[in-house]
Amino acid sequence: MTDKLKALIDRLEAEHTLKKEEWVALFDGYDDETREYAAKKARETAQSVFGNKIYIRGIVEFSNVCKNDCLYCGIRCSNSNAVRYRLTEEEILSCCDEGYKYGFRTFVLQSGEDHKEYPASRMAEIVRMIKKAHPDCAVTLSLGEMEYEDYKLMKEAGADRYLLRHETASKELYEKLHPQSMSFEHRMQCLKWLKELGYQTGAGMMIGAPYQTSEHLAEDMLFLRSFEPHMIGTGPFLPHSDTPFRDMPKGSYELTLFVLSLCRLMLPDVLLPATTALGTIRPNGREQGVLSGANVIMPNLSPTAVRKKYMLYDGKICTEDSSDECRSCVQARMKSIGYEVEITRGDHR
Template sequence: MLDYNNPTVAREQLLQCNNSSLATIIEYYFTQANINEIEKLYTLSRYFRNKYYSNKVYFRGLIEISSYCKQDCYYCGIRKSNKKANRYRLDKGTILECCEKGNKLGFKTFVLQGGEDPFFTKDIMIDICSSIKKQFPKSALTLSIGELDYDFYKKLKENGVDRFLLRHETATKSHYEKLHPPFMSFDNRQNCLKILKELKYQTGAGFMVDSPFQNIETIANDLIFLKNLNPEMIGMGPFLPHKDTPFKNFKILNINHTLILLALVRILVPKALIPATTALATVDKKYSDLALINSANVIMPNLSPTNHRKDYSLYNNKKSWGNESAQQILNISENLNNLNLCADFSRGDYFDLQ
């Protein structure tokens, strides 16, 4: 197993793994390792998180701009075919109001996230993004709005977008095809990530843990994919079913799998900015706390209008980091302090860009 006494050697051991040997390591931590060994893995992960980011946890203000989506992912509550989904989209004025609220609370990164909504054309998104950057020039702007073409990504970058989140979902084509309908393309999604890196975005990838039809081999592929892509941000959370999707009857599995994989990813891609995802907090707040103690260093409180939050329903019972009140932000900061972590409201750029 890994050399727990020497983090550099332990990382090198992981870097040298092929798919088969990495799968063996993952399976060992999932099924055989005792609590003491898993804690040693977390200690390695903390070493790398602290080496590059100390005990800082960066705050991002999340704005969920649309629950319309042209895609039809089998796991997602806002998929095109879900006729029961409540659809909304925010106009430019509302989005800017959300940013203003966040700015007053001290946020220096805004994350605009939404389904792949055809309403938000290139011109509309350029107008929104350039307006945000004009009003908040010292803030970073992140988008998470799905698969676009090269020119769309390029124009957004030229108009102030700093970062783009696009989970790769799975690095195994046969697995991708079990999670998505035939009109969606594994190759296109991979190509989008290549474009984002080429355009020098701070790029985010990632995947769900324990998604339907996932196995140890596909997870090993995911970790090797992340190692090779070397994204600036990595988002990983447990699969949680949504009651109005084809995957409604799939169960939530072992949440510790997510915590173990977050640690392995932190060791493999040590400079990555890694959020403690809402999905972890939805299962139990203790899991998001453990993720932050051991591996993660980003949280994303929700700045979206409160009347729409329940409509951005990707999975059942989605929790929030809380609303955008000053008291709630103070409560989150105090919780971090109790975990020996430090709330950080700066832009929180990738280590090499700080």
Template sequence: MIEELRRDRNLPDAALRKLIECADYDEGLFHHADEVRREYYGTDVYIRGLIELTNYCKNDCYYCGIRRSNAQAVRYRLNKEDILECCREGYALGFRTFVLQGGEDGFYTDKIVCDIVSAIRENYPDCAITLSLGEKNRESYLAFFEAGADRYLLRHETADEEHYQKLHPSAQKLSVRKQCLWDLKKIGYQVGSGFMVGSPYQTTENLIADLRFLQELMPAMIGIGPFIPHHQTPFATCAGGTLALSLRMVAILRLMFPYALIPATTALGTIHPQGRELGLKAGANVVMPNLSPVKVRKLYELYDNKICTGEESAECRGCLERRVASAGYRIVTARGDVACKSRREG
């Protein structure tokens, strides 16, 4: 069954259910996933410099620590100079991709975002610029692209409409999020999407729906991670996603999307001391150390107990390099673009 998934990049729903629900297949899954990632990317692991520019957000997602209704959150915004300083520090440390991530904050108008993106592009023409700023209209996405942004990350979180509404207020629509992803693709971005593993009310059918949606979208990047509750949200007492299921889904994704850039997320490292290393061994090939100023890192708290909030950028970079090497891989400073889909055929 695993060999069939590797060969065809697809399985019937019933077979996917077996792989998702049964631990008996894990050893084979991880073995084949690692072989495929080495076939496409060797032992290279790409680093993305994460800059969390604001924790203000107009949305009220039930699982998120920076949701609008969390009156206890201490809010902050980085200005253009703050962001460029993060880039300067990151560039000196070897980062060639910068990821500007934040809540959906109306303070950052199209003009402000374009000005920031243009400045980064002018100062670091050899770098990739990734945005992760939530749902926007097509005109905004186009403006950011024309200003110099290359990539856009927008996790769909769950592809099942009923499940989506259990995780969000009624004003937030899965159809809108999906349309944003299609708009981004049509404009020409390298698009990243993904989903939570083990979120409240999630079923195996929901996870299969996530895989089917990704087969339609064919994103360049796929980011998944375990759901971790935040104590100031409606889901504070819910159980979190497990390491086992998260790693299993990483491996399945690698076999279904061999060319994709798949991060070993901070959330994996939060639920297990070796979570990111295990993610790499299950098929991931990206890590995203934090370049944000240390003074604001604890404030960008999407979930509880997030790791690496007190480290300087150089410390975080050095620590990750050692961890990645201990897992049998190596950090590279290239932009890390998507592998050619036909590499297998030469």
């Protein structure tokens, strides 16, 4: 680790911002020693804000139907090998009821962009059902791009949070990852709308996405710093065998951990998941994510019968464990590194 990189990490910890060329220098020049130095700083920062508490969110993946054809995604509409499914309102609520028994106080409803079958009006009703059954819980939605009135309707129904990864802050890279029918400008507009409407808003990017450079990652960090999301969802790119990117290399595990640490130092109170993708690329990936500054884990509450059908990338973990097993596993894993799962909504401060 050079003195220059150490000084940049120290300044990020103190000032929570860097210039673009400084971000590029970090991404181009880091080594294991640099990464471990940043992880130690990030871990101390996270513990000063959250103590040794880890928040859990229960994900319900209720539909793998998607109108989009993103080049990296296993549930893209042109993947004829995907076995499609949709859950009913009753099935979604049953997943939340079961999760509640196991201590989950945030439910994340996630799907492909299946807005014809699940328009905002239907989603608003599902949110009301969950809130009526579990008024002490938060509901997070992750449904992709919609319009302002759609987001407003679901917010008024009681939705608390919305996850929409920006994927990349570079229009040029965005257009290499998505079909022409999708718009970089509209995605960014959606994020602005969500924040305006009062959602706790999550953004984020893939690490090591095809064609991504250090400059692209620097632009992501500058965007995140200016946008100040409440949550940052970031994990390594993992290829899916039924996509045009099937032969692309995986994103770097080490770089993903480094980015997590830098995000924590840049935005000390951000909600930062150690993602399933991180646990997929390395068996102890989620533990190392927490030790690099993450403070959220998101186990799966979907029915085990459909979990293998929601395959955004190959090899996804925890597709056969029951909700109880997922919860117990996370608790044991966190305890092994000195952390405690907290039964709470885990709102942003």
